[in-house]
Amino acid sequence: DQQVKQNSPSLSVQEGRISILNCDYTNSMFDYFLWYKKYPAEGPTFLISISSIKDKNEDGRFTVFLNKSAKHLSLHIVPSQPGDSAVYFCAARNQAGTALIFGKGTTLSVSS
Amino acid sequence: DTEVTQTPKHLVMGMTNKKSLKCEQHMGHRAMYWYKQKAKKPPELMFVYSYEKLSINESVPSRFSPECPNSSLLNLHLHALQPEDSALYLCASSQVGELQYFGAGTRLSVL
Numbered sequence: 001d002q003q004v005k006q007n008s009p010s011l012s013v014q015e016g017r018i019s020i021l022n023c024d025y026t027n028s029m030f031d032y033f034l035w036y037k038k039y040p041a042e043g044p045t046f047l048i049s050i051s052s053i054k055d056k057n058e059d060g061r062f063t064v065f066l067n068k069s070a071k072h073l074s075l076h077i078v079p080s081q082p083g084d085s086a087v088y089f090c091a092a093r094n095q096a097g098t099a100l101i102f103g104k105g106t107t108l109s110v111s112s
Numbered sequence: 113d114t115e116v117t118q119t120p121k122h123l124v125m126g127m128t129n130k131k132s133l134k135c136e137q138h139m140g141h142r143a144m145y146w147y148k149q150k151a152k153k154p155p156e157l158m159f160v161y162s163y164e165k166l167s168i169n170e171s172v173p174s175r176f177s178p179e180c181p182n183s184s185l186l187n188l189h190l191h192a193l194q195p196e197d198s199a200l201y202l203c204a205s206s207q208v209g210e211l212q213y214f215g216a217g218t219r220l221s222v223l
Contacts, residue, residue, distance in 0.1 A: 004154075009152075034211070036214075041216070041217075041219075042216050042217075043116070043118075043202050043204075043214035043215050043216045043217050044155065044202070044214045045214070046211055046212075046213065049211065089154060089155075093209075096209075097208070097209030097210075098143070098160050098162065098167060098168060098208075098209065099145070099157045099160055099168060100155075100157070100212060101157075102154035102155050102156075103154055104152075104153065104154050105152075105154055
């Protein structure tokens with residue numbers, strides 16, 4: 001059973017518009033969430049994270065929102081740029097803090 | 113320096129071969145990880161080393177044998193693999209319980 005779910009395999013957005021990527025989780029004991037970005041033939045690179053004690057974290061064009069009651073987080077990219085086209089993975093840190101549990105990823109395509 | 117270096121980038125091996133994947137980091141991280149990623153799937157954790165000791169083995173078949181010779185190096189020894197083991201193998205490192213940094217991976221093909 002998947003503990004971290006990204007239900008949209010792909011998303012297409014025009015340059016300059018907002019991209020919203022969604023992630024749901026099932027384990028209420030997860031205390032830290034991360035978004036990684038992955039280009040083909042490269043390893044995942046860290047993008048932004050949020051602790052369960054917060055509901056928002058912002059870094060430049062990237063903002064992550066956490067709704068603990070709904071067990072839902074989202075990544076907002078504003079404005080979207082063609083270079084943002086990649087696979088985005090949502091991940092939750094397990095309770096022991098020893099490993100990450102990844103969602104299946106969402107492929108974002110930003111067209112100019 | 114936030115680099116995790118994995119070698120080789122690509123590896124093709126037969127089912128009777130023995131090969132090793134290597135991973136190196138010089139960030140002073142004391143936790144290192146092996147993940148396996150199949151096409152269109154998320155990375156799946158295989159092993160975790162914490163302070164050079166194996167702390168997690170996610171029920172990985174014994175044909176995969178990890179080794180952590182020191183705090184900077186992590187190996188994955190491969191023997192008698194199956195074609196279904198073909199995947200991208202990712203190494204990551206972190207301070208224990210902290211943000212993980214990933215290498216670019218080794219693309220493994222088993223013939």
